[in-house]
Amino acid sequence: MAAKKPAKSPNVSKDELLGYYREMLLIRRFEEKAGQLYGMGLIGGFCHLYIGQEAVVVGLEATSQEGDQRITSYRDHGHMLACGMDPNGVMAELTGREGGYSKGKGGSMHMFSKEKEFYGGHGIVGAQVPLGAGLAFANKYRGNDNVSFTYFGDGSANQGQVYETFNMAALWKLPVVFVIENNQYAMGTAQKRSTSSPAIYTRGEAFGIPGESVDGMDVLAVKAAGEKATAHCRAGKGPYILEVMTYRYRGHSMSDPAKYRTREEVQKMREERDPIEGVRQMLLTGNHATEDDLKAIDKDIKAVVNEAAEFSKESPEPALDELYTDIYAEAV
Amino acid sequence: MATELLMPALSPTMEEGTLAKWVAKEGDSVNSGDIIAEIETDKATMEFEAVDEGILLKILVPEGSEGVKVNTPIAVIGEEGESAGDVAQPAAPVAAAAEEVSPQGAAEEAAPLAPAQVAVPSVDVTPDYPADAALKPTTVREALRDAMAEEMRADADVFVMGEEVAEYQGAYKVTQGLLDEFGDKRVIDTPITEHGFAGIGTGAAFAGLKPIVEFMTFNFAMQAIDQIINSAAKTLYMSGGQMGAPMVFRGPNGAAARVGAQHSQDYAAWYSAIPGLKVAMPYSAADAKGLLKAAIRDPNPVIFLENEILYGRSFDVPQIDYTIPFGKARIWREGSDVTLVSFGIGMQYALEAADRLAEDGISAEVIDLRTLRPLDYGTILNSVMKTNRCVTIEEGFPVGSIGNHLSAYIMENAFDYLDAPVINCTGKDVPMPYAANLEKLALVTTDEVIAAVKQVTYR
Structure with a gap:
């Protein structure tokens, strides 16, 4: 892997590239801030950061259209920001405040946005996979051409319900893109210690689902693969599997000291394959942006994230009567 | 800086x-x-x-x-x-307000214990349907099928999925005829994959469809219970009210006959423990139909517990479009000496016992809960305050049973009215045996109900 390599397909507009840079940077800075707030005790419980994996959601969101759904696991902050959810609402949910997307009742792992077609935020490893296929089932039932982006990790890929879902999704030709975010570690267990066959994308073959492996540190490669996958789904050909090879720089959650890998391994990834640095170099070497342009973007993003942090601290805790609301829906 | x-x-x-x-x-x-x-x-x-x-x-x-x-x-x-x-x-303060919001504090404010004076929850005493509605003897099986067919005609978002529901016409023939009328887009045979299709159904419900997910029996739903509880029941709360799962999980529950330990379990108490779920367990065909129609229209996930032995029983069913509201018990028989509370197939023991007790001069009031979540506490309290004695009847295991919950509720809310301890008649604390004689012993019996009533009435 060459360091800071230029994109294989430089056929991308300056504006697109700047957009990806901005979106990835927003996720990174947001997550760094979340880590900081966690350290201050403002965020409690479990908090799983997305740092290092930014190109996956940003590349795939670039291929989505109005009405498409997305669903993922508990490592969900990046997905929410990438689909356009408000950073203030996300951060305030992390701090458990009234201004959060779930009014503080969901937390880091359980957030949703009906408006942005974001269906969570699920804390049980693998459970989002049949749920995501169910969203695709609804698309097919209604006869529209929408796609469900169903994200899960290399760890989830060993859950039985994933294969129950592959079978039905293929049988019923459901428009679902299964995005396996392979960050190499299922919590503290390296993939080679947990997974009999390393090429997870080939596991769809038994069900007739095409799959491919994608460089998840290259946003343009992710986007190109996503375009192929969504076209397949929208054409009524059924599900598609993308195994996106990525890497998380931080521990599994905030309380993970990450002793199962070396500092050098992480450092090497950061230095040689960082998805944001990759786009940054592309922008600079292609003369699409100057250092000053990028500094201005950094400044903007910092302001957005600081505002989210302020909002998340100032938003009040939920009213006590919220304990007993939203348990049952009223008939309309 | x-x-x-x-x-x-x-x-x-x-x-x-x-x-x-x-x-x-x-x-x-x-x-x-x-x-x-x-x-x-x-x-x-x-x-x-x-x-x-x-x-x-x-x-x-x-x-x-x-x-x-x-x-x-x-x-x-x-x-x-x-x-x-x-x-x-100075350093940013930690969320100081957290101190004030201790869970204990919230519980005290929200759920005060009843004082000595009994506050009986309001009771809905309106008739389920007009007294002049024409009635027709119908089996529970047909009533359930008719409920689904009527709701599917009324709402294109309602569909049925499960093992053998379409071409086979239902493993217990509950979905008979639905494929012919509604086609394979809305009557969907699934592979044998409970965890997976329960999740797909729940995802479809998140997107606004109204699935009826049939389990061939609820014994197999243990494979799917994570999706039922963690996904279907909790999402409305976890999303701050943005989205939930308007759907029904239904199928036979409890013991059939001689099918052994893995196919003979009553899950009433399990699902009734879960906030976010509604739970119905009808006895009669009229209730089965009215409750299932209400369940399909309900915007929440409903667990609908049927019974294989009851499928073939006939009851009068009104020939009109009606629903039975959740949380409204039915008093099958009025009485003054003891209150018998049951639901589902337990009702047959309760009603038989009441007939035989009447011969001995004991007047039993018989309440069919019909739904276990929400539960009609008002009707139970009113009755117990009148009879001062209560026996509960169910087929499930004794520990953590519905009867245990009712006993605690009655003790907390009407202790001074009780002339005897509440007795819970339940299935025995054993896996269901296969041998005919042992199976009979493992289930609750009418004789046990009668013995319990004699104990609480000191006869």
């Missing part, structure tokens, strides 16, 4: 830790992501990374310090030329 670095909380439970080592020294410039210190928590040694870039101006807590409280300033970071004295503001 110089800022203080605070002792971080590095796990959900950490309150203090040891500052094991300073990796960065005073005067070092640090970048975001650089390790500046090592901190020992109760579980592990964690690397503490810088979030902002700047110069480490001053170390406030030397390495080796133990018991450093979370949020204690441990160092000052700033730009070139600044000094540690330039700290702009």
